[in-house]
Amino acid sequence: MIKVGIVGGTGYAGVELLRLLLRHPQASVAVITSRGEAGQRLDALFPNLRGVCDLAFTDPADGGLDDCDVVFFATPHNVALKTVPDLVERGQRVIDLSADYRLRDAAVWEQWYGEPHTSPGLCAEAVYGLPEITRSQIVDARLVALAGCYPTAIQLGFAPLLEAKAVDTSGLIASCASGVSGAGRQAKIANLVTEAGESFKAYGVAGHRHLPEIEQGLSAVAGSSVSVTFVPHLVPMTRGIHATLFAQLEDGAPEDLQDLFERRYADEPFVDVLPAGSLPQTRSVRGANTCQIAVTQPQGRDTVVVTAVIDNLVKGASGQAVQAMNIMLGLPETMGLEVIALIP
Amino acid sequence: MIKVGIVGGTGYAGVELLRLLLRHPQASVAVITSRGEAGQRLDALFPNLRGVCDLAFTDPADGGLDDCDVVFFATPHNVALKTVPDLVERGQRVIDLSADYRLRDAAVWEQWYGEPHTSPGLCAEAVYGLPEITRSQIVDARLVALAGCYPTAIQLGFAPLLEAKAVDTSGLIASCASGVSGAGRQAKIANLVTEAGESFKAYGVAGHRHLPEIEQGLSAVAGSSVSVTFVPHLVPMTRGIHATLFAQLEDGAPEDLQDLFERRYADEPFVDVLPAGSLPQTRSVRGANTCQIAVTQPQGRDTVVVTAVIDNLVKGASGQAVQAMNIMLGLPETMGLEVIALIP
Amino acid sequence: MIKVGIVGGTGYAGVELLRLLLRHPQASVAVITSRGEAGQRLDALFPNLRGVCDLAFTDPADGGLDDCDVVFFATPHNVALKTVPDLVERGQRVIDLSADYRLRDAAVWEQWYGEPHTSPGLCAEAVYGLPEITRSQIVDARLVALAGCYPTAIQLGFAPLLEAKAVDTSGLIASCASGVSGAGRQAKIANLVTEAGESFKAYGVAGHRHLPEIEQGLSAVAGSSVSVTFVPHLVPMTRGIHATLFAQLEDGAPEDLQDLFERRYADEPFVDVLPAGSLPQTRSVRGANTCQIAVTQPQGRDTVVVTAVIDNLVKGASGQAVQAMNIMLGLPETMGLEVIALIP
Amino acid sequence: MIKVGIVGGTGYAGVELLRLLLRHPQASVAVITSRGEAGQRLDALFPNLRGVCDLAFTDPADGGLDDCDVVFFATPHNVALKTVPDLVERGQRVIDLSADYRLRDAAVWEQWYGEPHTSPGLCAEAVYGLPEITRSQIVDARLVALAGCYPTAIQLGFAPLLEAKAVDTSGLIASCASGVSGAGRQAKIANLVTEAGESFKAYGVAGHRHLPEIEQGLSAVAGSSVSVTFVPHLVPMTRGIHATLFAQLEDGAPEDLQDLFERRYADEPFVDVLPAGSLPQTRSVRGANTCQIAVTQPQGRDTVVVTAVIDNLVKGASGQAVQAMNIMLGLPETMGLEVIALIP
Incomplete structure (x- = not known):
């Protein structure tokens, strides 16, 4: 043990x-x-x-x-x-x-x-802890700096596009939303039922601490400097992160984006690319270590929209931590993480 | 298998x-x-x-x-x-x-x-399926009629008092509350977010279908006819049942009600009597097969108040069904039910 | 002005x-x-x-x-x-x-x-500020001690029965529920979305500060000492109080309880007795100074059940305060209070 | 009358x-x-x-x-x-x-x-009914086709930028979120508390019926063809729309965007540009006919972010309808609309 x-x-x-x-x-x-x-x-x-x-x-x-x-x-x-x-x-x-x-x-x-x-x-x-991107480095790491919750969803969503050089890296947009547990278990008036309940708002638009982490990570994936406009929002619910990602397709981008995503994550036990036409919702992964992703190209225009969901406390924190531990110790990566999400 | x-x-x-x-x-x-x-x-x-x-x-x-x-x-x-x-x-x-x-x-x-x-x-x-009360009959049953969600919470809460002949059986009161999943996955206007959200109401006061089941079950436990006033309420949440039970203590009732409850459920893996002074909340059992119970005697008067919570979909339905299956098949009763509740 | x-x-x-x-x-x-x-x-x-x-x-x-x-x-x-x-x-x-x-x-x-x-x-x-009961004293009061939120709903619900000597005053039961705004705008972990959301619990069962106020008020109404078991619950919503009240009918109680309630409140602009067979819900009075009440006698037995709803911040606090002000100053009692509740 | x-x-x-x-x-x-x-x-x-x-x-x-x-x-x-x-x-x-x-x-x-x-x-x-943009045509209209809820928030948010020719009209992005009342009062499983509660999702990404209305309206405002990527999301709450709008600033755009917005809406009774540094939340306009707007330029980069909130049932529907009626009939535009939003 x-x-x-x-x-x-x-x-x-x-x-x-x-x-x-x-x-x-x-x-x-x-x-x-x-x-x-x-x-x-x-x-x-x-x-x-x-x-x-x-x-x-x-x-x-x-x-x-x-x-x-x-x-x-x-x-x-x-x-x-x-x-x-x-x-x-x-x-x-x-x-x-x-x-x-x-x-x-x-x-x-x-x-x-x-x-x-x-x-x-x-x-x-320190090795950045996002197994689907940095797995090989985690194996021998002494110190894993686990990816943040928003950064996890955003990087998993953008990675296939950036790796394929499919999109303009200068104007990525990440419009994300989080349940209130993202703010931690702290006594703050803003997160009371009476304040955050039955309401929706953006926050940290001028600058959120996850921004440099996101840009550092995506730049590493892209192999070049990436610029992101990141707007987080607060949702009146407890768990879940939803990332809605926008990028401009470049000439020469793969035609079949669905296939691009499915191949990228074919062997990943915790990333689930939804069938074309489906969209994820946060409750589908509540309590589970899964990221569900969909890729869409609205109206066949040049803006690609990726939507990705995780449970911020599991794949966005503790589940990912256990996943990293399993990798570090040579255990099966899914050990202890086979929890099925709670619906409803 | x-x-x-x-x-x-x-x-x-x-x-x-x-x-x-x-x-x-x-x-x-x-x-x-x-x-x-x-x-x-x-x-x-x-x-x-x-x-x-x-x-x-x-x-x-x-x-x-x-x-x-x-x-x-x-x-x-x-x-x-x-x-x-x-x-x-x-x-x-x-x-x-x-x-x-x-x-x-x-x-x-x-x-x-x-x-x-x-x-x-x-x-x-048919054997009534509430293992903590009818376990021995479930073992050989061909047909288990599993207890309903409200009846499970109410019977587990009243049982120690009735078995001990501690309370007046003619005027029991059960003021209960359920999450909306109790109404099932059906398209009903009344259960929309826009109707049941941000609101609280009683329903079925004049007569709810669980009433005869509750009175039948409690009468069996008491060994005499029991009469209950049962008022269910709808809570703007998805899962959970909370039973608030009132009874009049009889002369000769045990003095230490906390001890009465603890002893009654000492060997039950799925019934958890909280320490004196604690009160249960539905989220503590979300996704788990547990019933958490507290007994209180406000102001030291003659009215005893029992509060009990279950997840209506687990201990109030599917978890209890698996528990019954385990008993019927001679498996360890907790097999497959060791799920820890999801907080937050 | x-x-x-x-x-x-x-x-x-x-x-x-x-x-x-x-x-x-x-x-x-x-x-x-x-x-x-x-x-x-x-x-x-x-x-x-x-x-x-x-x-x-x-x-x-x-x-x-x-x-x-x-x-x-x-x-x-x-x-x-x-x-x-x-x-x-x-x-x-x-x-x-x-x-x-x-x-x-x-x-x-x-x-x-x-x-x-x-x-x-x-x-x-100080004059106790519950206009439907103490109106005549409010007119000349120098100091009005406005009724609390739970006490308002409970007293309006029990008053017709007590005034008519219809019920046993020794064993009244008030099982009530409040939205989180009842706890005020204070930074408390227990009232975060992540703690109070998606959950339901009783609190203060052993003794809540509103108890002496409730018993004092009901005793005044009854003209004799009244004893109440009061259990408040927390609902994952912002506004609203729901009182579910139980009492044992005495011999000689009026047969037509619906009529008793309707006559008692016939001239009250802010108390609305629902038609027989209806039950109130808290959202029906959200933002309004109204108390909606229903009286039921389940199964025709001896336990009468009254359900009453108010908006805890309006009829349970600020609206009632304005109502009291209007009375004190000789203004029409409904002035400034003709706000229609917000549905949905 | x-x-x-x-x-x-x-x-x-x-x-x-x-x-x-x-x-x-x-x-x-x-x-x-x-x-x-x-x-x-x-x-x-x-x-x-x-x-x-x-x-x-x-x-x-x-x-x-x-x-x-x-x-x-x-x-x-x-x-x-x-x-x-x-x-x-x-x-x-x-x-x-x-x-x-x-x-x-x-x-x-x-x-x-x-x-x-x-x-x-x-x-x-038919005259398009968005008074802040089409007021003069509403005066004599026989038929007003009232603006939709999402289109109202999006057009009010983008209008100052488009009128000032400040942004690239070929790649506007509108990432919006709505409470469940936007889906109407219809019996749909997807909108039950048990389905839409405690969850967040995008929908209609491939094409939402409000898209042509939005592009038609913005094109009229811009005086040239405008292309928008519109992604609506469903929030587990009843009322409110939040629009998060992204646009690329053009050379020659006004430096002081805050001032641009404040001047544009200085005389509008129902559009409230928040002070620099503030962000709107949907609850601030619950029940009121107001649109609250903030403009931000994160990190001083070229992407401008506008956030705007309305109550979808008021400024996004019935309030705006009354506003249009007032204009058509020569009444003060705010008549009957001076309702203060409900916080909390």
Whole structure:
């Protein structure tokens, strides 16, 4: 059994990690830390864990992580970068769900997060965790900087087009929407039922922290600089990300875009290209590690529209983290991730 | 492997049965019928099944059920009673999720459902499917008439009090609430987002079809006639039933009601009595086969309040059906039902 | 024009007061205070007020209330009781939407709110603000302690039965449900979309602060001591309260309960007894000052079930406050309150 | 008083027309027709109208429309085109909320709606009803073909840019989202709480019937042919449309886009350009006839992003209809439309 530690388990990514890892045939959760909730039983905070988990949160200072084969960070930004270097040095393998090591250039990170990056050296070494694109590098990674939720949906949606040099890379548009769990489990007035319920809005239009990650990732895929206009929206629901992607087809683009997408993801267990004419909806992947994608060329014009859905807490966070763990440890990639989505 | 057939698979109980049975280590779904959708692939109707289920609906007339060891009926009322007798005679075991055989007295059924009961003889033989109360009879049953969703929550909540003769049986009150999936997957204006969303209402106050089932079941538990005022409500959410139960404590009732409940359900894998002071919420059991229960005695007065939650599609239907199947076939009762609820 | 002041305008009762008063033909909002938001324009906080309200919040210390004919308190408990005595002494008329003066016995208030009551003398003088029951006292009141949201629905529902001595007063049951706005505009994890959405739960079963207010009010109506078991529930929606009320009919109760209710409320502009066989739903009164009520006697048995709905922010707070103001000032009671509810 | 008739009053546009017209100081609703509900009281279908409306639906064959000064059609497509010609000939003024006369070229209508247009002659005469753009033509119109909901938000958002020749007209993108009421009050499985709730999806990507209307309207505004990629999405809420609009700035575009928008709508009572840095949300206009708009230029790049919100049933349908009526009859344009939006 693989001994697993989780740092920062009081958020939604934390409880999702537990839901998956507690049923993973090869993993055993040994320790889960929280400064604020140390001593508290997990199932007091998350009653869905009653009867399946006897753990209590421990203070990170109380140790317990040292024995773990793999340590997941499910922390807000600016936490992992303080602890991860020690773990990596000790030879433990780390999967960081936060944004701390996603940007290869620590200076860009500092610009978007407004704080000094205290372990910039690891930024270059960290492997970006989006298996369908970076799988081969994840195998031996000491530190995986797991892709963010929006970036996962957007990159999976654009990748076939960019790899095929099918679209103009200077004017990509990503109009995305997320359930409220994307904002985390924090007491904010804006995310109350009475504020975010029965309403829809864009946010972060002037600049969202996922933008540099998206452009970095897509540029790597395209092999050249890519520019994206990214507009996220908040949907009055709990889970799910929907990406609606627009690009201008170039001369010489493949005629059969459906075929392009189907071939690109033919061997991917977690990416499902829908039949032509279908469109995905977020609930189809609720609780599952799947990305469902459709490609459309409205009116046969030059603008291609890709729609992609994931569960932001699973393929956009904890499920993808388990997928990365499986890859790192040589386990079957789908192990522990064969959960069927919940409809209705 | 157990060969399973499902009659009437286009509703929510049907897709839930599939979600559970497709991951059940000992079951194999051989056939699933639908008159209206014959020929249609299941995953076209339920995209969460893409990649995990290659079945298509078949017409019931096309056979396929004959080979099945167990046949589930997930049909509206007045369907099972026409087909079940043949299956039972042939020696196949049947689990009926509909209301057709729940009432032992076919005359009462006819009164509430307004149609003749064409196989009244089986009503007396059918075993009522609520394992925590009727487990021993389920073992050898040829036909299990699975408990309804509201009746499951209400009976699990009242049972410890009635068994202990702790309360007045003449004036029980059950004020319950259900998510909209309780109304099934039918095109009704009343259940549109625009009608049932952002609203709360009681319905069926003058008389709901679950009432005779509830009173029959509670009377059996109490060993005497029980009278219930049952008011169901519709909640703007998809899944979940919440029962708020009121009863008047009798002289001589046990002092420690918390202990009464804990002891009653100590060995039940799917009934979870919450610690004193806690109250359940429906989301804690979303997707799981669990019933969470709390008992409270407000202000130390004579009215005891029990609150109980289930997922109406799981413990209130398909999960309970799998639980009954496990019991009938001598499998571990929790097999295939170890799904952790989805929070958030 | 009546000069109106509002103390504590940043909550939902505050913005509702503004929505109504800004369209009231005889009222003019002169000042609205908030410690935390002083200087901030109201329409920055509440964008629905853009173009209809140029006010900014002022610090309570900066005065402005002195000139007001009527001052509304839309504050958390334990605020009004510090300021109201001065205002009343100065001859200003006060309508307090908070709980500070609702209980005639300050000792009971202290027991439930856990803090000393600093102006107990006013508790006895304050008129309880539920016009359909206390209208005649409101006319000359210096201080109206407006009824709470749950208490309004419960008292309107039980009043006809109690006034007619039709039911046993020792075992009333009120199983109620509220939208999340009942919890106010406060940053609490429990009320996030991700926590309160898609879920239903009871809360405060062991003892809710509205209980003494309910029992005090019903006892006054009945002319004798009344005992209530009150269980509130949280509904995943924004607005609305639904009360489901149970009582045991006494010998000698009127046979025609429908007629009893219709006659009781025949002249009330804001109480609407639905035709026999109908049941109310919360959305029918969304945004309106109406209470819709139905009375049912399930199966012709001895338990009568009353269901009543209000918009907790209107008839349960701000609308009722304007209604009280109209009564106090001799205006037509419906002035400014002729808003039609929003369906869908 | 203006005598008003409504054809097809059982949908959501119908009940919204009533909510507004019943409080309109100069209008009196004389007749409201419905084939399916003839004889039924309106308030039985829409309980929010109890006490404010004594009308019953009448069969269209029973007349009553002949006396009306203005007739609104709130019917599905392909109904108005059969009755409107007679009314117009008789000199009655008609406001058609359906799509029957929106496209000037009946052949295009036939292509998108798949049925013959039986009164193509009126298509050319009908005035497109979007007051902020076509006000002067509405004044004397005999027939107003009211703008659709998506088209209203999209045209108000793009108009300032197109009028200023600021953007490339060949590649406009409109990524929009609507509450479920946009689909009308029809019994469709797809719009049940259990299907559309807690989910988000695009629909009609390959071609939505509003596309030709949008392109026709924008082309008229631009004075040249405009091409739009239009992707609508379904939001799990009842009311509201949100348009997120993308365009490429041309050389020579005005530098201060905020100023461009503010000046364009300075005199419009129902279009509210938000301060720079703000973004609109649909709930801010719930129940009101307002369009709130923001313009943003992310990262200072060449892609301009406009976000605009309306209530699809008010500014996107019934409110705009009343606005058009006011213009046609020489009344103050805001009469009866001074409703403040409902927050929360």
